[in-house]
Amino acid sequence: xxxxxAAFIGTMALATAPVALSAEATKELKxxxxxxxxxxxxxxxxxxxxxxxSHMSFDPLVRWTQELDFEPxxxxxxxxxxxxxxxFKLREGVKFHSGNELTAKDVKFTYDRLKESQDFKAIFKxxxxxxxxxxxxxxxxxxxxxxxxxxTATYIFPLxxxxxxxxxxxxxxxxxxxxxxxxxxxxxxxxxxxxxxxSRQQGVRMEFERFANYWDEESPGNxxxxxxxxxxxxxxxxxxxxxxxVDFIAPVPPTDLDxxxxxxxxxxVTMSGTRIIMFHMNQDRVEAFKNPKVRQAVAYAIxxxxxxxxxxxxxxxxxxxxxxxxxxxxxxxxxxxYDVKKAQELMKEAGYEDGFTITMMAPNNRYVNDDKIAQxxxxxxxxxxxxxxxxTLPKAQYWPEFDNRSGDMMLIGWxxxxxxxxxxxxxxxxxxxxxxxxxxxxxxNYCNPEIDALxxxxxxxxxxxxxxxxxxxxxQRLYDDAAFVPLHWQDLAWASKKNVKIExxxxxxxxPYLGDLIVE
Amino acid sequence: xxxxxxxxxxxxxxxGDPLQEMVGMSVSMEERxxxxxxxxxxxxxxxxxxxxAGKAIQGDLGNSYFYGKPTLTVIAEHLPxxxxxVIGASLIIMLLSVPIGVYAAIRPQAWLAKFFMGVxxxxxxxxxxxxxxxxxxxxSIGITVEWFPADTGWGQWLNGALSxxxxxxxxxxxxxxxxxxxxxxxxxxxxxxxMHLVLPCVSLASxxxxxxxxxIRAEMMEVLQSDYIRYARAKGLSSARINFLHALKNTMLxxxxxxxxxxxxxxxxxxxxxxxFQWPGVGLMFLEAITRSDIPLIVAYLMVVGLIFVITNTLxxxxxxxxxxxxxxxxxxA
Numbered sequence: 001x002x003x004x005x006a007a008f009i010g011t012m013a014l015a016t017a018p019v020a021l022s023a024e025a026t027k028e029l030k031x032x033x034x035x036x037x038x039x040x041x042x043x044x045x046x047x048x049x050x051x052x053x054s055h056m057s058f059d060p061l062v063r064w065t066q067e068l069d070f071e072p073x074x075x076x077x078x079x080x081x082x083x084x085x086x087x088f089k090l091r092e093g094v095k096f097h098s099g100n101e102l103t104a105k106d107v108k109f110t111y112d113r114l115k116e117s118q119d120f121k122a123i124f125k126x127x128x129x130x131x132x133x134x135x136x137x138x139x140x141x142x143x144x145x146x147x148x149x150x151x152t153a154t155y156i157f158p159l160x161x162x163x164x165x166x167x168x169x170x171x172x173x174x175x176x177x178x179x180x181x182x183x184x185x186x187x188x189x190x191x192x193x194x195x196x197x198x199s200r201q202q203g204v205r206m207e208f209e210r211f212a213n214y215w216d217e218e219s220p221g222n223x224x225x226x227x228x229x230x231x232x233x234x235x236x237x238x239x240x241x242x243x244x245x246v247d248f249i250a251p252v253p254p255t256d257l258d259x260x261x262x263x264x265x266x267x268x269v270t271m272s273g274t275r276i277i278m279f280h281m282n283q284d285r286v287e288a289f290k291n292p293k294v295r296q297a298v299a300y301a302i303x304x305x306x307x308x309x310x311x312x313x314x315x316x317x318x319x320x321x322x323x324x325x326x327x328x329x330x331x332x333x334x335x336x337x338y339d340v341k342k343a344q345e346l347m348k349e350a351g352y353e354d355g356f357t358i359t360m361m362a363p364n365n366r367y368v369n370d371d372k373i374a375q376x377x378x379x380x381x382x383x384x385x386x387x388x389x390x391x392t393l394p395k396a397q398y399w400p401e402f403d404n405r406s407g408d409m410m411l412i413g414w415x416x417x418x419x420x421x422x423x424x425x426x427x428x429x430x431x432x433x434x435x436x437x438x439x440x441x442x443x444x445n446y447c448n449p450e451i452d453a454l455x456x457x458x459x460x461x462x463x464x465x466x467x468x469x470x471x472x473x474x475x476q477r478l479y480d481d482a483a484f485v486p487l488h489w490q491d492l493a494w495a496s497k498k499n500v501k502i503e504x505x506x507x508x509x510x511x512p513y514l515g516d517l518i519v520e
Numbered sequence: 521x522x523x524x525x526x527x528x529x530x531x532x533x534x535x536g537d538p539l540q541e542m543v544g545m546s547v548s549m550e551e552r553x554x555x556x557x558x559x560x561x562x563x564x565x566x567x568x569x570x571x572x573a574g575k576a577i578q579g580d581l582g583n584s585y586f587y588g589k590p591t592l593t594v595i596a597e598h599l600p601x602x603x604x605x606v607i608g609a610s611l612i613i614m615l616l617s618v619p620i621g622v623y624a625a626i627r628p629q630a631w632l633a634k635f636f637m638g639v640x641x642x643x644x645x646x647x648x649x650x651x652x653x654x655x656x657x658x659x660s661i662g663i664t665v666e667w668f669p670a671d672t673g674w675g676q677w678l679n680g681a682l683s684x685x686x687x688x689x690x691x692x693x694x695x696x697x698x699x700x701x702x703x704x705x706x707x708x709x710x711x712x713x714x715m716h717l718v719l720p721c722v723s724l725a726s727x728x729x730x731x732x733x734x735x736i737r738a739e740m741m742e743v744l745q746s747d748y749i750r751y752a753r754a755k756g757l758s759s760a761r762i763n764f765l766h767a768l769k770n771t772m773l774x775x776x777x778x779x780x781x782x783x784x785x786x787x788x789x790x791x792x793x794x795x796x797f798q799w800p801g802v803g804l805m806f807l808e809a810i811t812r813s814d815i816p817l818i819v820a821y822l823m824v825v826g827l828i829f830v831i832t833n834t835l836x837x838x839x840x841x842x843x844x845x846x847x848x849x850x851x852x853x854a
Binding site: 032038039046118119122178179182186201202203204205227229230231232233235236239240242243244245246365394395396397399400403434437440 | 538551586653662
């Protein structure tokens with residue numbers, strides 16, 4: 001009888017077990033991005049592709065929702081202990097792909113590794129340490145009060161410390177971060193995420209399989225297998241979707257938006273992005289740009305709405321500031337100020353009625369239509385008698401020129417890694433200071449210590465309302481001063497077959513949460 | 521090979537900074553400088569070249585920045601895909617150009633021959649990526665024609681006849697590859713693999729096919745004028761025997777010479793075809809290496825392609841001797 005009962009319970013357990021492990025995960029998804037992740041080591045490089053991989057095979061402590069709020073993931077809850085300390089409670093019973101269980105020591109391991117990573121250490125600079133309280137509780141400590149602690153926590157994807165510790169057979173450290181050459185971590189991975197990597201041929205294809213012991217049993221995702229093929233050529237990527245070769249593609253080139261909209265088997269999702277495209281006006285190279293009136297004249301002469309409508313085909317949101325809507329610094333009152341008459345008057349007032357000649361540089365394969373945008377801007381400046389000598393370069397050659405600030409006006413696109421306004425100012429408008437990294441991409445050499453001080457103050461202000469007011473003031477003052485010429489925020493676009501419901505899993509950061517994807 | 525390596529090395533300065541692809545935007549100048557030093561990018565060109573050459577002599581062409589693996593391994597992984605593409609395209613060219621060329625030479629006045637020559641003139645001037653895009657649109661995506669009134673019988677028929685279903689794979693090599701040896705996974709042995717080969721091979725063949733048709737036609741016409749063919753005719757041999765045994769043999773001599781050179785050119789053309797079809801071969805790999813300034817990989821690719829040219833040309837010379845016994849390779853006294 002006992003045996004029979006045991007057998008009965010056994011079969012019950014067998015019958016119910018698969019149900020608990022998201023029994024619906026049966027679908028296969030074929031997708032094509034423009035590139036595949038360069039490595040499996042998520043701390044080797046800070047790039048969109050790597051973050052997309054991070055969200056597939058790992059989970060962050062917290063993540064962004066579509067409305068730019070925080071959603072608890074591996075951190076179940078958090079409380080502020082004091083100005084500089086935040087205490088996190090870790091989710092219990094979370095398993096890594098290797099079978100190890102997630103504890104606070106994995107978080108510490110990850111934190112230490114991030115502090116060493118060349119690409120990530122800048123983001124984690126404000127942090128001074130991590131305290132493990134018990135297996136499921138830890139505290140993050142910053143050296144100053146830090147309002148962006150949670151923003152930064154979205155970058156903490158706990159790694160399996162046991163898996164990445166020790167040495168490989170040929171005596172190399174498993175945890176080493178290697179920028180060039182292969183390391184253990186760049187070929188092997190163990191995270192807590194919804195997908196395990198089952199095979200990978202770099203640049204050709206990558207296969208993922210849903211992790212059977214994935215902790216998030218409430219996740220609606222029902223995709224069992226994902227095949228990622230990088231397709232670099234825009235036209236081929238779109239063709240692959242239209243011909244039914246793949247189910248999901250990103251990015252969608254602006255020239256093909258209509259083609260996909262017309263196709264009755266495909267869905268298109270677009271969103272206003274957070275990457276600002278802008279011009280710097282170099283004051284060290286051009287004497288006239290030292291005069292705020294001339295800078296304003298340039299800002300008045302550029303027709304952002306025209307560029308967004310004609311060149312970007314509506315695939316961009318015209319900008320008058322750096323912060324996109326939803327960011328704390330976003331100042332609603334700032335609108336694009338295109339007015340040629342006003343621009344001409346300003347030039348006259350500044351004494352440059354007859355204009356002058358400048359050089360302009362832009363990449364031609366980095367941002368959407370970057371070279372055409374530069375051509376249009378050059379034509380617009382001709383109307384206020386600024387003659388532009390334009391040079392466009394492939395990105396690999398453009399960035400060294402940019403680092404040397406060798407053009408009078410230079411184009412750059414910037415996405416704030418922290419999803420916060422201050423990041424824009426720190427890199428793009430701060431007074432350049434070698435060593436600290438401040439103003440590293442400020443190719444205009446614009447320098448206003450008052451604004452920098454205000455941003456610095458906002459960076460230690462943990463009261464959100466006060467901080468918002470400060471950052472909006474910064475945005476206003478940069479606008480009044482015409483410190484640069486903002487153009488637009490590049491939109492994002494994804495496309496899929498009708499049965500692949502991508503809309504709920506997309507966000508402006510462009511990390512699709514594929515774990516939650518539903519395929520009908 | 522030495523010259524290729526020097527030239528490849530000399531152009532690297534124009535390719536830009538490989539670091540941009542390796543680090544994020546917010547990495548500080550100091551970190552970059554340290555990494556540059558580590559990679560030896562700060563040394564003078566001559567020092568860099570000597571270091572490269574020293575290793576190259578031992579068969580080590582360095583590590584790719586992007587793949588983090590020895591460049592030769594990376595190329596070995598990508599080469600089979602390209603070779604299959606070239607083999608497929610060569611097969612198409614051989615199977616089509618010989619009969620069409622011979623036919624056009626024998627019956628230069630026939631309307632079919634004129635049609636072939638017309639098409640080949642057009643074909644030779646259409647760039648390969650355009651052919652590829654058109655092929656994808658017609659055979660992968662499919663087109664729906666609604667030019668003719670659908671309510672009439674003939675209109676419907678014409679619409680149907682001109683519309684295509686699509687469905688041919690438009691990218692990559694498919695999932696169903698057969699492992700031959702080493703890094704060679706072949707698409708020749710499965711239906712899916714062959715399906716994936718069709719469009720890329722056809723578009724690659726499309727640039728060379730017209731050239732060969734015209735070449736064969738011209739050579740054949742010349743041979744047909746020669747004395748020994750006339751004698752053969754006079755002797756009363758059947759025209760099939762004359763055309764395909766005696767005439768074709770001499771026609772093929774220059775064709776083989778040109779063909780050998782063209783195989784090398786075709787490897788170069790695969791860059792375009794592979795880009796459009798996302799074919800994971802060396803052409804695509806090379807193009808991406810250029811955009812990433814992956815200098816070791818670029819140098820290694822150029823050297824491998826140089827080697828392929830040398831090998832094909834040698835093979836052509838050997839084959840030449842087999843086809844035309846009057847050519848003596850050993851150089852012994854006549």
